[in-house]
Amino acid sequence: MSESSLPTFAVKWSGKEFPIEGLSDSTTLADLKQLLMEKTGVRVERQKIMGLKCKDRRSSKLIITKHKRRQNALPTEVSSRPAGDTDCLKDMGVKEKQKLMMIGSLEESIREAAKAPNPEEMPEVVNDLSMEEDIIAVADRPEFLDKIQKRVETIEIKEINAPREGKKLLVLDIDYTLFDHKSSAESAAELKRPFLHEFLASAYEDYDIVIWSATSMKWVDVKMKELGVTGHEKYKILFHLDSSAMISVWIPDKGLIDCKPLGVIWGKYPQYNRQNTIMFDDVSRNFIMNPQNGLKIKPFRDAHFTRDEDRELIQLARYLKCIARLDDFTKLRHRKWERYLDKYDK
Template structure:
């Protein structure tokens, strides 16, 4: 199936917004999601005035290919952002707190992982997303990709300093991991907040380890899941295409939200969320335990894609 890229220009509130992350196989629902990412007008608040299908307003399940849009089609939109949305945009998170998760991500049909539409979006990221290296990849190292919020840092609790909200043993964990892994930070927020948080936590310039690079929300892609609608995920293919030394055989990703692994379910390990830092700081040992797991699989496992990370606490090299 040939997948064609589509560009739509949205005219709203006296400005024009170019929506480029679309293909002809995406639906109107995906278009609405991409408009939301650009304008912060929620999909249910969007009135798309001149988007028609068979003489009627296009339904969300209609494919863009069926709309027969002209190149750089200009879409007229009416819609308002609400005060609570504006407030959310001012916080150090671009997408808000996620409650629901996909507990069956590893068992999901591979049609999501291998869909031509989503592979086309990954190719666009590979082509257009600019990675700024903070250090150089090291020969023979595996790859560890880490989320920030609720994985390394409790970003919701009040505190006077960042160290109060830092997950216990963070620097010991990163120092240990650095022996066998190049480390990438990937957060579903903006780059400026990633840089600020890493500075705040003392990760950016630590003497015992180095970070390879940061990835932000712009490196993510949107996918449609029938029972949940459109969600943003972190496709490791963006990294693998640019850095050929990494692949599913030597990459592991930690995140507290399983749906972020939707494109690469076998490479993801769902970490226990670190919340209420002031109450849990004295008893949270998750990073110490995960350090041991990372070391064991780095030494004993030649192909990470053969591992079941859901059972990481019971990993036994002798039985693998």
């Protein structure tokens, strides 16, 4: 009898899609990796195929009734674990036309990255990026996607409040986004952006909220308490992230850039994704790995002189409310958010 075959599926890597077909039920993960090495050039030991779990089925137990008239089988217990190289693909639940994602770097890409200059010898990197081509290219680089996966596997997130079903995700920077961290004042409250609490309360109706700063967690926790965000009665924060969740990416002609890859959150919380996540930051390089999900906010500086005129958070609260009804944020161009509001008002 001929051996049955697996469904046809595809593996995505570095912006390309590789169809996989004609595999038998006895094909193992190691066999698949060998095939992918032939197709992509990525060595087997450098491959990471996302989301594969191996289903373990325990034998059903039979209960015999007192009179032995019938046997009742308990439901088969099914558990899952990360797939190993010797596991068969048929036990991983791969479905017809399913698309898997592979992370891994070519040897030449690794050698190229290793040749990057010492950051201490480089000129200071500009504070922002203007070339969309660079941003798009960086977002698909496998060596940077590999860094994100390592963050997903190693970072520990301390939840402050539980995620809510059906909510979208809003990720917020602190410095110059919610708070003027350079001006002098007797209290942090004097330097918070106008309408901060009203903005967060409005956003919380449709979004779970994450605070992500490029500083230390100690600083993040302290500032959120001083600003009155922690424990606020009208909204709740999901969790805080700090610089340890960021990665560094190398861009020709610009050098090393630290950024906040949303894939770290998506890897930990699969209910959030590029379709339902938006990120506010005053520096667009922070969302270079997810350009479609980032909105560059006008920086809040010189609080003592600008707070009476600053209405950025009021307008952005309206924008968040407008787009909350949409199923897919990837069809939006967030840099034109003000134009979107103008059309919405008409």
